[in-house]
Amino acid sequence: MPGGDQEPGRYYVGVDVGTGSVRAALVDQRGTLLAFADQAINKWEPQFNHHEQSSEDIWAACCIVTKKVVQGINLNQIRGLGFDATCSLVVLDKQFRPLPVNHEGDSHRNIIMWLDHRAVSQVHRINNTKHSVLQYVGGVMSVEMQAPKLLWLKENLRETCWDKAGHFFDLPDFLSWKATGVTARSLCSLVCKWTYSAEKGWDDSFWKMIGLEDFVSDNYSKIGNQVLPPGASLGTDVRGHGLACEGQPVTSRLAVICGTSSCHMGISKDPIFVPGVWGPYFSAMVPGFWLNEGGQSVTGKLIDHMVQGHAAFPELQAKATARCQSIYAYLNSHLDLIKKAQPVGFLTVDLHVWPDFHGNRSPLADLTLKGMVTGLKLSQDLDDLAILYLATVQAIAFGTRFIIEAMEAAGHSISTLFLCGGLSKNPLFVQMHADITGMPVVLSQEVESVLVGAAILGACASGDFTSVQEAMARMSKVGRVVFPRLEDKRYYDKKYQVFLKLVEHQKEYTAIMKGV
Numbered sequence: 001m002p003g004g005d006q007e008p009g010r011y012y013v014g015v016d017v018g019t020g021s022v023r024a025a026l027v028d029q030r031g032t033l034l035a036f037a038d039q040a041i042n043k044w045e046p047q048f049n050h051h052e053q054s055s056e057d058i059w060a061a062c063c064i065v066t067k068k069v070v071q072g073i074n075l076n077q078i079r080g081l082g083f084d085a086t087c088s089l090v091v092l093d094k095q096f097r098p099l100p101v102n103h104e105g106d107s108h109r110n111i112i113m114w115l116d117h118r119a120v121s122q123v124h125r126i127n128n129t130k131h132s133v134l135q136y137v138g139g140v141m142s143v144e145m146q147a148p149k150l151l152w153l154k155e156n157l158r159e160t161c162w163d164k165a166g167h168f169f170d171l172p173d174f175l176s177w178k179a180t181g182v183t184a185r186s187l188c189s190l191v192c193k194w195t196y197s198a199e200k201g202w203d204d205s206f207w208k209m210i211g212l213e214d215f216v217s218d219n220y221s222k223i224g225n226q227v228l229p230p231g232a233s234l235g236t237d238v239r240g241h242g243l244a245c246e247g248q249p250v251t252s253r254l255a256v257i258c259g260t261s262s263c264h265m266g267i268s269k270d271p272i273f274v275p276g277v278w279g280p281y282f283s284a285m286v287p288g289f290w291l292n293e294g295g296q297s298v299t300g301k302l303i304d305h306m307v308q309g310h311a312a313f314p315e316l317q318a319k320a321t322a323r324c325q326s327i328y329a330y331l332n333s334h335l336d337l338i339k340k341a342q343p344v345g346f347l348t349v350d351l352h353v354w355p356d357f358h359g360n361r362s363p364l365a366d367l368t369l370k371g372m373v374t375g376l377k378l379s380q381d382l383d384d385l386a387i388l389y390l391a392t393v394q395a396i397a398f399g400t401r402f403i404i405e406a407m408e409a410a411g412h413s414i415s416t417l418f419l420c421g422g423l424s425k426n427p428l429f430v431q432m433h434a435d436i437t438g439m440p441v442v443l444s445q446e447v448e449s450v451l452v453g454a455a456i457l458g459a460c461a462s463g464d465f466t467s468v469q470e471a472m473a474r475m476s477k478v479g480r481v482v483f484p485r486l487e488d489k490r491y492y493d494k495k496y497q498v499f500l501k502l503v504e505h506q507k508e509y510t511a512i513m514k515g516v
């Protein structure tokens with residue numbers, strides 16, 4: 001039973017809706033996680049590049065996990081509830097009932113997921129308008145944003161969905177509406193994925209130009225005309241850890257949220273335009289600061305894909321189960337065995353991966369790019385699987401370095417990474433990010449730090465803290481810090497050169513095949 005020496009009776013619930021599951025935590029005023037629950041959620045892929053979910057399923061999962069973590073607690077002691085969720089598009093009719101986003105007419109599946117790439121033709125047309133709002137999404141709108149998906153619905157599901165629709169929500173905003181009955185949208189959602197400006201609001205000319213003038217004529221009631229600021233901040237106290245960002249402005253920190261995908265969040269006092277990196281978004285994350293969001297569309301999903309698709313996967317599963325380990329803990333210890341005297345990262349001297357199996361989100365903003373592997377051999381054993389897994393993890397870290405370099409070239413000055421999300425539980429993933437970027441990686445004391453972040457938002461909403469900064473200072477603490485192995489730098493610099501060549505070559509192959 002929660003209690004101990006913390007201030008009695010004040011708890012917060014954080015709910016994190018990821019791509020694969022919903023998690024909830026009960027957190028106290030010090031940010032200590034007292035109870036945790038998770039629940040898998042359904043996903044449908046009715047055809048290639050169409051990814052759908054159900055808002056009813058997701059809400060039911062939120063209720064299940066929330067009830068589990070508050071069990072035994074007097075509900076009056078729950079002071080606040082915070083949500084974070086993927087930026088998937090939820091569609092409801094005028095009576096708030098789910099509408100189908102698919103040709104089958106299955107209204108249960110009323111969410112177009114963030115990683116859905118069905119609206120390719122729509123996003124090309126949007127980008128061809130060269131409208132000024134595109135400057136604020138890295139110059140090129142992503143197929144994963146909401147405008148192309150909305151246009152797809154209008155063009156493809158006019159009668160069954162578009163004409164009946166009353167409400168289009170970003171998933172986090174759907175959740176806060178379900179929890180409170182208030183349809184106000186988060187500024188963060190609208191600025192990051194819907195082209196809303198914190199300073200100027202909606203731009204009528206954009207919606208008219210792309211053929212969605214319907215929103216303008218009804219004063220944006222379907223996509224949100226009441227907007228509230230979010231409260232997140234990057235203000236964790238880092239004193240005493242020997243970090244370069246100590247005593248430096250928060251703009252020297254890059255937060256990387258690593259789950260199914262990875263999101264790279266950097267802030268600045270003045271707007272910085274980074275080609276291929278989303279933003280700058282004013283006040284979308286930290287009030288008064290501009291946010292740039294780099295990203296990799298598939299990271300955890302890519303690692304799972306590479307490992308599960310390998311011929312030695314059944315053997316891996318059997319051996320990990322026999323040792324009561326996760327497959328990744330097993331693979332990490334297997335790599336330690338086979339590396340012998342050399343650093344583990346050196347096992348991939350002749351195996352290189354380009355990680356854009358689902359297109360490149362940043363910094364190339366090219367959804368046509370594909371994955372590449374070079375250095376394959378005629379072997380299918382566990383060693384081979386482990387080394388391919390390592391090369392994949394490294395490729396993702398090189399992708400982060402590529403994004404950081406683009407951000408720095410445009411004016412950011414980043415010295416420290418803060419990692420969270422499921423992949424931050426993987427020590428190999430963390431060490432490779434440190435070694436390959438050459439920057440220290442800070443992990444939160446609480447492993448489920450995304451949930452603590454959501455609970456902090458709930459804590460702020462409760463009024464128990466005077467500001468987000470105060471709540472952050474009290475509830476968020478530095479845990480492990482992983483420093484780069486600087487002696488390996490030369491090796492990773494060479495691998496990075498190969499990494500950049502891979503995409504150059506891929507573009508050459510495409511040009512050859514197009515007969516240019």
Ligand SMILES: Nc1ncnc2c1ncn2[C@@H]1O[C@H](COP(=O)(O)OP(=O)(O)O)[C@@H](O)[C@H]1O
Nearest residue numbers: 018019020021259260300328421422423425426
């Ligand atoms: N302990 C762990 N060790 C290694 N990988 C992990 C661990 N926990 C989660 N992951 C990986 O993290 C990814 C999912 O992260 P998560 O934050 O749960 O995703 P999402 O928010 O997208 O649902 C998956 O690829 C999973 O394999």
Ligand SMILES: O=C(CO)[C@H](O)[C@H](O)COP(=O)(O)O
Nearest residue numbers: 018019086087114259260261
């Ligand atoms: O684009 C996004 C955020 O800007 C997606 O919502 C996010 O990448 C998905 O999150 P996760 O990988 O944790 O499921």
